Amino acid sequence: MYSLPDLEPIRDFDAIAVLTSGGDSPGMNPAVRGVVRAALNSGVQVYGIQKGYSGLVAGDLRVMTSSSVRNIVQRGGTILKSDRCEAFKDPEIRQQAAANLKNAGIGALIVIGGDGSLTGAHLLAEESDIAVIGLPGTIDNDIFGTEDTIGFDTAVNTALDAIDKIRDTASSHERYFLVEVMGRNSGFLATHVGIAAGAEMVIVPEYQVNIEELGRQLCENRRTGKGSSGIIVVAEGREPGLTYRLAQQLQQQGEDPRVCILGHIQRGGHPSGHDRVLASGLGAMAVSYLLAGYNDIMVGVSEGAILDIPLDSVIRYRKGLDPQLFELALLLHK
Amino acid sequence: MYSLPDLEPIRDFDAIAVLTSGGDSPGMNPAVRGVVRAALNSGVQVYGIQKGYSGLVAGDLRVMTSSSVRNIVQRGGTILKSDRCEAFKDPEIRQQAAANLKNAGIGALIVIGGDGSLTGAHLLAEESDIAVIGLPGTIDNDIFGTEDTIGFDTAVNTALDAIDKIRDTASSHERYFLVEVMGRNSGFLATHVGIAAGAEMVIVPEYQVNIEELGRQLCENRRTGKGSSGIIVVAEGREPGLTYRLAQQLQQQGEDPRVCILGHIQRGGHPSGHDRVLASGLGAMAVSYLLAGYNDIMVGVSEGAILDIPLDSVIRYRKGLDPQLFELALLLHK
Amino acid sequence: MYSLPDLEPIRDFDAIAVLTSGGDSPGMNPAVRGVVRAALNSGVQVYGIQKGYSGLVAGDLRVMTSSSVRNIVQRGGTILKSDRCEAFKDPEIRQQAAANLKNAGIGALIVIGGDGSLTGAHLLAEESDIAVIGLPGTIDNDIFGTEDTIGFDTAVNTALDAIDKIRDTASSHERYFLVEVMGRNSGFLATHVGIAAGAEMVIVPEYQVNIEELGRQLCENRRTGKGSSGIIVVAEGREPGLTYRLAQQLQQQGEDPRVCILGHIQRGGHPSGHDRVLASGLGAMAVSYLLAGYNDIMVGVSEGAILDIPLDSVIRYRKGLDPQLFELALLLHK
Amino acid sequence: MYSLPDLEPIRDFDAIAVLTSGGDSPGMNPAVRGVVRAALNSGVQVYGIQKGYSGLVAGDLRVMTSSSVRNIVQRGGTILKSDRCEAFKDPEIRQQAAANLKNAGIGALIVIGGDGSLTGAHLLAEESDIAVIGLPGTIDNDIFGTEDTIGFDTAVNTALDAIDKIRDTASSHERYFLVEVMGRNSGFLATHVGIAAGAEMVIVPEYQVNIEELGRQLCENRRTGKGSSGIIVVAEGREPGLTYRLAQQLQQQGEDPRVCILGHIQRGGHPSGHDRVLASGLGAMAVSYLLAGYNDIMVGVSEGAILDIPLDSVIRYRKGLDPQLFELALLLHK
Incomplete structure (x- = not known):
């Protein structure tokens, strides 16, 4: 305290x-x-x-x-x-x-x-x-x-509870999940959640991410046996629908990621x-x-x-x- | 057992x-x-x-x-x-x-x-x-x-955990939430979740629901002080986007509901x-x-x-x- | 249902x-x-x-x-x-x-x-x-x-949440834990919890358990590398202090188990x-x-x-x- | 962070x-x-x-x-x-x-x-x-x-989850609960848990508490309708059995409190x-x-x-x- x-x-x-x-x-x-x-x-x-x-x-x-x-x-x-x-x-x-x-x-x-x-x-x-x-x-x-x-601390924990569940499915199906968290124009929530979730990548409004490079890396991980599933945390950011567009881009590179929008559960809870x-x-x-x-x-x-x-x-x-x-x-x- | x-x-x-x-x-x-x-x-x-x-x-x-x-x-x-x-x-x-x-x-x-x-x-x-x-x-x-x-039992509990959180926000903002649960073509999961969540309404593929009537009832509840917030559980059903369409219909009747798609968290967890x-x-x-x-x-x-x-x-x-x-x-x- | x-x-x-x-x-x-x-x-x-x-x-x-x-x-x-x-x-x-x-x-x-x-x-x-x-x-x-x-179902889940936490410590310290659950004179709660927790043993009022035999088996598991930690679920039963006495008996056989009495948390919760x-x-x-x-x-x-x-x-x-x-x-x- | x-x-x-x-x-x-x-x-x-x-x-x-x-x-x-x-x-x-x-x-x-x-x-x-x-x-x-x-933060949350459950029972039975948390010789954990749990009282090794005064206050609360149930958080402290002794003292003053020792669940969990x-x-x-x-x-x-x-x-x-x-x-x- x-x-x-x-x-x-x-x-x-x-x-x-x-x-x-x-x-x-x-x-x-x-x-x-x-x-x-x-x-x-x-x-x-x-x-x-x-x-x-x-x-x-x-x-x-x-x-x-x-x-x-x-x-x-x-x-x-x-x-x-x-x-x-x-x-x-x-x-x-x-x-x-x-x-x-x-x-x-x-x-x-x-x-x-x-x-x-x-x-x-x-x-x-x-x-x-x-x-x-x-x-x-x-x-x-x-x-x-x-x-x-x-x-803030509660929202981080709520997002992590959800991601811990999603990771079960991600790993069982050898798939990547794009998980969108709240945060308005800021990547603060996403970055904390990303560190704590052990995410493969964190995508925030403040920093540019090369999606093609990310796609290549995920395919490379799969090919070399380094990993075939994981979580990518995305801050909702300024553009609605960003997370779905990222999923499409990764799909074009041969991945088949799923999207989860955590939404309002992040505001509630004890x-x-x-x-x-x-x-x-x-x-x-x-x-x-x-x-x-x-x-x-x-x-x-x-x-x-x-x-x-x-x-x-x-x-x-x-x-x-x-x-x-x-x-x-x-x-x-x- | x-x-x-x-x-x-x-x-x-x-x-x-x-x-x-x-x-x-x-x-x-x-x-x-x-x-x-x-x-x-x-x-x-x-x-x-x-x-x-x-x-x-x-x-x-x-x-x-x-x-x-x-x-x-x-x-x-x-x-x-x-x-x-x-x-x-x-x-x-x-x-x-x-x-x-x-x-x-x-x-x-x-x-x-x-x-x-x-x-x-x-x-x-x-x-x-x-x-x-x-x-x-x-x-x-x-x-x-x-x-x-x-x-099935775990998925019911996972959906309820999420809805218990959403209810906090629903009640703080005096708003209705449409919460979409999985279940493919069946309303089994939605009906259980609806009973256990104390939902205002459950919308499943097996039974017709009169949305206009529902909208009227929600407005009536708000007007008479009977209630101004709550949860409506929607089974994903056969038509993608159903829940968003329901929200639009309710909006035309003067409500301002929010939509939550619970998604893949329902498959995971202990x-x-x-x-x-x-x-x-x-x-x-x-x-x-x-x-x-x-x-x-x-x-x-x-x-x-x-x-x-x-x-x-x-x-x-x-x-x-x-x-x-x-x-x-x-x-x-x- | x-x-x-x-x-x-x-x-x-x-x-x-x-x-x-x-x-x-x-x-x-x-x-x-x-x-x-x-x-x-x-x-x-x-x-x-x-x-x-x-x-x-x-x-x-x-x-x-x-x-x-x-x-x-x-x-x-x-x-x-x-x-x-x-x-x-x-x-x-x-x-x-x-x-x-x-x-x-x-x-x-x-x-x-x-x-x-x-x-x-x-x-x-x-x-x-x-x-x-x-x-x-x-x-x-x-x-x-x-x-x-x-x-009943909630109490089983509450006991399991606690045991899932205790298992972390048990496994980190290579130790057995005796976990006492409620149930009055009946072993119903303990047996369900035991199955669901993957317990090494369930001790209930209805059936006799040979504690010496159990102690021998735990030592044997440790010796052969089959396992060096785990959970033993004990129904509170008719005799107060039973779980502590069991711990003492196991201690005399060379184990160093810990005791957890779950107590009233089992009655509460959503x-x-x-x-x-x-x-x-x-x-x-x-x-x-x-x-x-x-x-x-x-x-x-x-x-x-x-x-x-x-x-x-x-x-x-x-x-x-x-x-x-x-x-x-x-x-x-x- | x-x-x-x-x-x-x-x-x-x-x-x-x-x-x-x-x-x-x-x-x-x-x-x-x-x-x-x-x-x-x-x-x-x-x-x-x-x-x-x-x-x-x-x-x-x-x-x-x-x-x-x-x-x-x-x-x-x-x-x-x-x-x-x-x-x-x-x-x-x-x-x-x-x-x-x-x-x-x-x-x-x-x-x-x-x-x-x-x-x-x-x-x-x-x-x-x-x-x-x-x-x-x-x-x-x-x-x-x-x-x-x-x-530390996880242990605070684990203790609070348990206390949130205990509060249900405390309130249903109009009873006080003494909840013992870990912390060795320090009252740090107990004090945080006490604030966050909305406890009636926090008992720590660092500060003297007048138990008679506490008992009087609880009886007074009950009599005046100010409250008839609640949580008292006790740090395990240096003397084993302290919490049970406190319960006995309160019993002598007419209260019938229950004791919960949270124990090892506080060390585990995600x-x-x-x-x-x-x-x-x-x-x-x-x-x-x-x-x-x-x-x-x-x-x-x-x-x-x-x-x-x-x-x-x-x-x-x-x-x-x-x-x-x-x-x-x-x-x-x-």
Whole structure:
């Protein structure tokens, strides 16, 4: 677990609110629990907002007690429900959201979600006097300023469980499988899964792969007896249908690979131990940062420590894939 | 576990062979183990044939010892590898296969696979003096004459694990998911999965479903607060792309469902306890049936007992989906 | 799945009640769901009783709707909670329980539990004019008159998951492990787990095992290179501490085995697909039996079919372990 | 994943060796694979030593190829087998071990294990001219100088899976469970598991717990309706039987808790994604450190980076439990 910052409380809140937004990720529940328990423990009331920004705009605020978050630490999804809210891109709508909070006596908001959600959080912080803190909740681990996100570790494990099953069939039929994992525009999830799955190859948006060369190598492996089955992990990337096109290319070179699109199972499931501890810690720390007077930041992870990053930077920069990690993936499969 | 028949040994074999054929299914390994251990225990030598009928035609026969099947009971796939062998449809090729067995002093063959594989087994039995016994190995449970097949129970559990994860996301986003499971032309797998998943609806090739009516009901559920998320299980059926078309139809009625195609993960994974016990029993019993003088039969399950069915019937008839079971699925989700 | 009986409704109930009793078992929730959904579908009101017979005696009856059982099919334990109620052995207490039901206009009771719970059910049926139907809910599968019980299949799978992990360590350290599974006085669970785990030996209350002989064989295996690690499955049986004593005996013969007591993890966890379908079917059928005029019976499984057995027989006889099954366990590990 | 150091190769080895030692931990296999693949990739031959230091003393060295480590990344335990070797405490025996390596032309050794094993590694480095590098392989995460160890993350997840099952029963019976996890003298595993399990209390060797106070609180929770079931995580600690004694103490205060000792299942199982990536990275980096001229160090993790720590320090100091982490565990359960 990451080390926790030491923060001095200097500010008071009667009440704060918490919401989950965007694609759900496993660990959002322990994060909400961390927020609620830490706030109550500091004498601050907590409201849960249903369905992300949509619920905030609609004023759907519900008081949460210690029991509201009982027995949820192990549950996937989010008890607060989530939504992608187009309307929140409209500044007037955001003004209404801020007004809803103020009218209910709520001085601060904690937003758990991906970069779209954190953009909304930053704008709300800038445009209102609500203190806003974001937590990185996404399986894609594609958020600038943090090395880890809530749900990433679970998604890696879910993809590996699936691949461990696919490997049985691959090996029984001496066949290659192209397995597409999530990750939006980033190859972070694919690279981790690829290393951990012992994949023959990892195909990510950040690096060019010579498919003809790959096809030649697979045929060569088969011919020399070096191997006749295996897994190729493909990041979904920007072009839908990429994985099927890769399969066709390999087919033209004499292989007969099969395609598996892992899809939405990667978003669900009991959060892993790592994600439960991370989410609990981030949730509790978000409250500490609020009480220490912080605003317009994300609480994330860097160099083994939980720390704050301005939301402004979070949404302005794009996180790059560590080239060393990608090289490790290639090295190990030779 | 099913009750075992009492069989009198009346026939001797110096050696028998075993192969796995067609799509692999979890439990093939404990079935092979059952064959090998039971045969050795009766003083009969066992050969394992690599890659199904392809290996038989190529004469790829390997002596198996008790240790060959050590530590495989829990492993998915098949250590003998599997294949779909088009060439075996040619009678001359089958003659060569029979000759390969005779030349190696092998008097009997046990074939573990689905109905294509059992068709080959029946033809070999008819056209040669090799004694042939089939075991039903398929996740689809679509083989006439047996109520259970090796791998079906594991596939149900694998599909349920995936759906339990998808349900987290479905419920967090108040959305319906169409989940496509395997099953070839049969709705057996889909119906079991649907009952066990608590699905809103099960769509199978055997029964017509009024999609418009379903769409209306889902919208009605959402409107009345009865429910706003859930799982609809779809059997892959005969028409590729069916599930995506259903999603489009529901979209036209105002729902925004997501599609998950579970795909090959359903064939892999550690076999379940049920499949390991079933496969072990069928494997051991296949040897007993051979020693009791049986030929050209499948060893399957009916009315709670392991028994024999002529291969002739197995391949001639099509197994129907129990209407009571389908009605149960509908009843429980009202 | 087992075939379902065809039953003619001949009797009317305004309301029925359902409770879970004794040790919980995975699948109790889908069974309750089956009862509730089938009853509502037939126009019968359903009450859920909290904490088994204790709640019945206390009159803790709560109306259940279709939504009460929404999203529980996959959950372990029992939403109705369970209890062992000593007081229910007193006939006067049972009279009060019957009066509580009558006063609420409830004409029938469905009891889900093990043989202690079914004994209570039988006495209530005999001594009152409440119609009572029992369902076998126990991981031990030790109930006379039924080949299967709700929770057994899940418990087998849970034990196997644990043993698959233990096997890693056993094999890395070339050591034997004695793994104790539940099962009360019966070796049913142990024998199934033993076959499915590929155990070296299964030790059950029903059959004598020569431990010295076993020790000699393990040493012999080690000496001849046949094997130096493995799993010995032990049924908890009647004598607490048996497994530790066996370990000591083997130690005296030069082995250094380790002991694992699987304990309560065997009662929990998501019910398996098999248990969910079984429990759903038994729950729905219990209602059909009530409407068809049955009373004082258990609905169970025999020869591949769901059927009724008089509760009188269920509690009078002891179910024996199938000797063929035990022999299969021994045969496969040679 | 942790960032990787940039190392300049300055030294040549014809051959190196690798062994796993002490209690096995999940991830030892991907670590061995990382060593083998990275070494071969740098043109260095690799020998695998069977059964830890015992095999080294006996001279049981086997050449490993890229295929030797094929398809092991997902397997628990260690393909090299492991052992606790008392004889290696004898300096003469260590001289013989070094001689065995030199005679085979092996200039360096990589040792994967816990602190006992790393002590042996340090002594061998000091007393011979074999270059020795240690990797932290233990589920206990109790090794000084590194924040993470191979197997820890998997053990946390395994314990959580078990506790998620136990919680079903705890909640159905309104009972508390004392769950004992491994961790030797350290509460690291227990604290992580406790946070992630949402435990009522965590009992570790590093901090005193007032059991009477705990009992009072549990009774109070039950009385006020705040909660009547839950999990108390206990580190095995130094005193065997501690968990049973705690149960007795709580019993004297009116609770009726149950005890579960998770035991050896915590050492086994497929390594988690995190452990596979960590182990792969550490394995590959151990080779890089050797080629960069390092000796007598452990490669571990600190502040989010993979780095080297002198073995001397590793074995001299005791790693403390982070008080912030323990406080977080307490905070979240209020």
